[in-house]
Amino acid sequence: MQFTTVDASPQLVPSKRDPLVPIHSHTVEEREAKRPRTAEVLLEEQLPRSLIDAVELTKETIKAEEEEQLPQGITETEEEKQKHWFVGSIDQGTTSTRFLIFNGHGEPVASHQIEFENHYPHSGWHEHRPMELLESVETCIAKATEKFCADGHTVSEIRSIGITNQRETTVLWDKNTGEPLYNAVVWPDTRTAALVRDLKTRPGAEKLQEKCGLPLSTYPSSVKLLWVLQNVDSVRKAYDEGRLAFGTVDSWLIYQLNGGANKEGGPVYVTDSTNASRTMFMNLKTLDYDDDLLKFFDIDRNKLGLPKIVPSSHPTAFGTLARGPLKGTPIAGCLGDQSSALVGQCGFSPGQAKNTYGTGCFLLYNVGHEPVISKTGLLATVAYDFGRGRKPVYALEGSIAVAGSGVKFLQNNLGIIKAASEVDSVAQSVPDNGGVVFVTAFSGLFAPYWIDDAKGTLFGVTQHTKKGHIVRATLEATCHQTAAILDAMASDSGHALDILAVDGGLSNSDLCMQTQADLSGVPVDRPAMRETTALGAAIAAGLATGVWNELEELHEVNRKGRKVFKPQLDIKDRSRMRKRWERAVDMSRGWLKDIDDE
Structure with missing residues (x-):
């Protein structure tokens, strides 16, 4: 088995086209003039007119049938262009950052990965330096794009990029300067354990999950924010002065990649609903911040900056890259990592589920357009929200801290x-x-x-x-x-x-996947290309920018070479x-x- 390392790359697909040979090298008239007189042409010159007419009628019928196969609203020229579009994907995780470039078939053609330092200042504490996260993203974009262009492509072929990120990890920065005010508190950090026990005794604690889908635990962003406000004077001062910006990793990256506080016309300060649903501040049904939830955590929305919640797929809401080799490229998709993996596994129908075996282990189960509040210890969350008149899709989630x-x-x-x-x-x-x-x-x-x-x-x-x-x-x-x-x-x-359906680094272990099938009694389906988290963000961006138009186009993406592990252990x-x-x-x-x- 092989685990992801800093050198690991997905199986890349070579370019199908010689970039030095233009697709259309002559005009139609030039090509007709240079065309040799084929046997077919010579034969037609000798055939009776009635037979030639019959042949032409057959040709017209075939042409009409071929034209009917094109997607509605797409001309042949546009379809040809579509085949050569690519989508980038930022995959910002707990231990490393990657940037992958996918073709229109959902196959990775270039990538780069960087590991960064995790910080553990005290027992149970887990932190990142926000600027290191940003630097790792920008380096990965530059290196992967360099590889992409070395293969004969140009940056203009990259239609858009998506972002997928570790969820719940909390970043706090100064709205006036864009500078981080504290290290990012990472999702498995447990310094808030005593605070959580106290919060559970507050009136209304038992009703929180009905609104936001999450139980009180050390996991969500809300308790991490509250701990920092109670224990870090500089952050509290920024909050009291109304200059504290709060966000999950996606918000921080989007804010900075667009130019930060100095962006002309104002900063891009947004998050998508899959990430916002992990804060305990968002109402699952309205997909907006809930005053009762904010009040429970002693948050005054007039003092705290909260990113605007937007759909996971949108052509303009996430802005464009302000610098680097892909400057001007739109950021058109954003999904929390586990939602992104569900999308990358094409889990678009109720009853479909995936499990990602990464640093932790996360299982999402598509429940359709209405949230299901669990009675058995699961989370309710947003699976994805692709907008454009589509209803949001919800999921049940089970999260495991250690995988x-x-x-x-x-x-x-x-x-x-x-x-x-x-x-x-x-x-x-x-x-x-x-x-x-x-x-x-x-x-x-x-x-x-x-x-x-x-x-x-x-x-x-x-x-x-x-x-x-x-x-x-x-x-x-x-x-x-x-x-x-x-x-x-x-x-x-x-x-x-x-x-x-499974993915993630630990899914490379045949023994682990067979053990999973044996202990659960459920067959385990593993794709050959397991970069499904990055693929999900690429799909979200591609749907917003015309690389794909409908979900139905994606059902055959990443279906080749899948392996199914069947249960072998007896029931007893x-x-x-x-x-x-x-x-x-x-x-x-x-x-x-x-x-x-x-």
Whole structure:
């Protein structure tokens, strides 16, 4: 198996056209004059007129049928141009940033990736430097565009770009200068645990999820913002003076890529509804900020800058790049990373679901045009909103804090493996987990449990335990939590999933995907091209700028070479393993909480 590294690139598709040869090198008259007298022409000169007329009638019929195959409203010339359009995609994640360029078939043709530093100033704290995020994006755009042009293309062929980003991560900056006022607080950061416990005792706490779809936890942006306001004097001062700008990573990048505070005509300060739905400030039904939600978190919207919420796909709302090799190119799409992966998997119909195995693990289940508020510990969120008269689409979501980061833990913290690529071989050095269960609650447990005070706990260790047992137990932890989420989704939606589409770095592990199928009892469908998160943002941008016109055009995108893992574990063994996992979860709950609170 192979995990994404700074050198990793998707399987690229070579250019189908020699860029040095123009598509139309002569006029119609010149081509006709130079055309040799073919056998067909010579034969026609000798045929009776009646037979020639019959041949011409047949030709006209064929031509008419060919013209009917063109999409309505697109001339042949426009269709030809469409084949040579490309879309860029910024994929800004937790550990790295990438920029990919896709062709009209949804295939990546150029890319560049940069890893950046994560900061952990205290136990449970997780931060990024906002300017490092911006610099990584601009570098990736420049490098990928250089590769694209080296292949014979020009920047004018890139129709637009989309952005997909890590969600909930909170950035705060000065509206007057555009300068960040504090490090970005990253989505799995747990410094807010005590604050969340206090918020849960406030009147109205139990009603929040009905409006915003999210339960109170350390996860959403709202509690991160509130903690910073309560603990960082310079940020509080900016808030009191009305110059504090708040945003998720998409807002920060769009603001800066358009020129920041100095942009002529004013800054572009927006977010899309998939990102806004992760703040706990947006009402799911109105897709706008809700005064009751803001009031609960002590936020005065007259003091705090909030980005305008716009659809995920729009030709002008996100502005244009202000500098770099793609200067002037429109930013036409924006999706939170997990919504983007659902779009990249073409999960456009109710009942379709995907799971992304990245740093964390995130499962989205399309529920259609009305939000479903979960009763089983899941989140309700916006799947995507493509505007142009289309209704927004909602999803149920199950979030797991530890997936690929569990493999990194084995490598960097315990030294059990030397590289992520070893995970399958080490796990397969033993036939099973040897009775070991690893609850990877490094940041508490997310869906469907939502146990903030759970701690990472290893059960079943004996003198016979080997490295392979612990590696297997780490992979199984992610698969057990996914299976629990699938059970919850079946309960909320009333329909068990038929097949699970997967992507993300950890989905490269055949062992992990087979384990997932075995523990959930659901077939797992893995595409050959797994850059689905970046593809989703490209689709959003392409829909806004004519690369694609309707969702129906996308159903065959990325369908080649998919592999399906079918369940092989019998029901009795599956039940026994699931029960052991649930017992371990219960025992990890509140570990040492009473003692630590003394």
